[in-house]
Amino acid sequence: MINDNDIIDTLEELETFLLLVEKGGLGLNNVEGVALATDNKTGKPFIAVLDNNHQLVLGRWVTQDVFDNGKDMVRRGPNKIH
Template structure:
């Protein structure tokens, strides 16, 4: 499920989202990973929280700039700790 109301438009917000995923504060179960992705139908970019079967648990839209500059942050994890 992608939350249409929320768009991550800067790296600080992306990092905060990643921290909330890692800390468990979103209440998601069975998280296996986080990835940047592109929606097939619309071409919009989003950050995806995936389960162990690579099924989407939660997604948040990201701007083009965050998609381009935030890939290392998603790949390596947040610098701040929760």
């Protein structure tokens, strides 16, 4: 499920989102990972929260800048101390 009105447009917002997912602050179940991806129909980039079956649990659109520059943060995790 992706909310069209909720776009992550800065790396700081991406970091906050990753921390929320990591800490369980969004109330999601069976979260196994996150990934940056593109929508097959539109090509729009988004961040995907995936469950243990690699199914989309939650997605948020991201700007092209966040998609291009946030890959290491998604791969390695946010830098802030939790």
